[in-house]
Amino acid sequence: MIKVAIVGGTGYTGVELLRLLVQHPQVELAVITSRGEAGRPVSDLFPSLSGRLDLAFREVDVRALATCDVVFFATPNGVAMQQVPTLLDAGARVIDLAADFRLRDPAVWERWYGMPHACPQFLEEAVYGLPELNRERIAGARLIANPGCYPTAVTLGLLPLLEAGLVDPGELVADCKSGVSGAGRHARADLSFCETNENFKAYGVFAHRHQPEIVQNLGTVTTGAALDLTFVPHLLPLNRGIHATLYARLHAGAATDLQALYESRYRDEPFVRVLSAGSHPQLSEVRAGNDCAIAVHVSGKRVVVLSVIDNLVKGAAGQAIQNMNLMFGLDETLGLRQPALAP
Ligand SMILES: NC(=O)C1=CN([C@@H]2O[C@H](COP(=O)(O)OP(=O)(O)OC[C@H]3O[C@@H](n4cnc5c(N)ncnc54)[C@H](OP(=O)(O)O)[C@@H]3O)[C@@H](O)[C@H]2O)C=CC1
Numbered sequence: 001m002i003k004v005a006i007v008g009g010t011g012y013t014g015v016e017l018l019r020l021l022v023q024h025p026q027v028e029l030a031v032i033t034s035r036g037e038a039g040r041p042v043s044d045l046f047p048s049l050s051g052r053l054d055l056a057f058r059e060v061d062v063r064a065l066a067t068c069d070v071v072f073f074a075t076p077n078g079v080a081m082q083q084v085p086t087l088l089d090a091g092a093r094v095i096d097l098a099a100d101f102r103l104r105d106p107a108v109w110e111r112w113y114g115m116p117h118a119c120p121q122f123l124e125e126a127v128y129g130l131p132e133l134n135r136e137r138i139a140g141a142r143l144i145a146n147p148g149c150y151p152t153a154v155t156l157g158l159l160p161l162l163e164a165g166l167v168d169p170g171e172l173v174a175d176c177k178s179g180v181s182g183a184g185r186h187a188r189a190d191l192s193f194c195e196t197n198e199n200f201k202a203y204g205v206f207a208h209r210h211q212p213e214i215v216q217n218l219g220t221v222t223t224g225a226a227l228d229l230t231f232v233p234h235l236l237p238l239n240r241g242i243h244a245t246l247y248a249r250l251h252a253g254a255a256t257d258l259q260a261l262y263e264s265r266y267r268d269e270p271f272v273r274v275l276s277a278g279s280h281p282q283l284s285e286v287r288a289g290n291d292c293a294i295a296v297h298v299s300g301k302r303v304v305v306l307s308v309i310d311n312l313v314k315g316a317a318g319q320a321i322q323n324m325n326l327m328f329g330l331d332e333t334l335g336l337r338q339p340a341l342a343p
């Protein structure tokens with residue numbers, strides 16, 4: 001059994017890790033932290049876990065974390081990097097759901113995240129945990145930078161086009177919408193029910209920290225012209241889900257069957273579903289599941305790709321467990337096979 005710790009067990013992605021890991025056949029949940037709820041039984045806060053999990057929240061104590069095989073950090077940016085050197089030294093593996101190890105260049109990281117990096121020496125070793133891009137490296141990793149939610153949907157949506165060199169990398173647009181749980185559980189007036197329900201807005205235009213992450217991902221498979229991406233996130237009045245509408249322009253003479261390209265690129269991927277030509281994926285078909293559903297549309301030189309995920313599952317906890325499965329040599333789909341919830 002893999003002995004698991006979760007730092008940040010009261011947040012949205014932490015709870016999602018709990019929901020999925022309590023029924024994982026190879027996992028023993030050993031440590032779950034909360035600074036505010038230490039001592040309180042986990043099932044007291046989350047009654048649906050009653051009878052399935054007999055553990056109380058604990059304070060964050062690096063010595064207890066270090067006794068585990070793997071530590072998930074479901075914490076704000078800047079928390080995992082304080083503990084990673086000690087944990088790796090002790091032989092534990094780390095999967096950070098936050099962004100501490102996602103960008104390779106420390107100066108770029110510090111500019112976007114507005115704080116000094118506590119252990120930039122680990123940025124090179126950390127493996128970006130998108131299995132569809134880095135499966136082999138994930139399997140041998142000690143430290144995983146679990147991708148952001150928007151970067152997961154956008155990268156999976158555009159990857160086949162850029163790998164095949166079919167579109168102009170200088171003309172990419174990612175028009176994305178996220179449910180409110182993407183912002184985490186902590187209270188914020190602009191995320192309250194009255195502000196978000198029956199409302200809709202864009203945010204972070206030309207200023208969102210997922211822009212450099214997406215560009216870094218797509219840059220690894222792009223050849224030729226420089227990559228230029230316009231990324232605009234929006235806040236949907238829903239609990240969960242990300243819908244990315246991606247626009248690209250085919251190179252002159254690039255006459256290829258894009259449907260066949262996508263089907264072939266993702267044929268062996270357990271969690272990417274390419275829908276039939278002309279389809280429109282919906283958030284309801286990925287809700288609480290680990291799938292990314294993709295549809296590709298072409299008209300002349302114009303390509304529109306629709307890519308949807310659950311931000312808390314393929315966009316966070318589910319992908320983190322997929323990475324854990326790979327790191328421990330397990331079937332990648334273990335504990336993640338349940339279908340999406342009905343609408
Ligand atoms: N929500 C989403 O859709 C996604 C989130 N992410 C990333 O995952 C991480 C977690 O997100 P999310 O679950 O939404 O966040 P939440 O705000 O919902 O939860 C954060 C958790 O971290 C704990 N925490 C806060 N500060 C500290 C600290 N200094 N030391 C230890 N624990 C701390 C809190 O617990 P307590 O106060 O009880 O200790 C809480 O359980 C974030 O970095 C986020 O950006 C990534 C992809 C998608």
Ligand SMILES: CC(=O)N[C@@H](CCC(=O)OP(=O)(O)O)C(=O)O
Pocket residue numbers: 077097098099147148149150178179180181182183184210233235
């Ligand atoms: C709706 C909403 O607010 N979403 C979050 C993204 C969540 C996420 O994936 O963020 P990390 O990169 O921090 O992991 C945001 O735009 O900041």
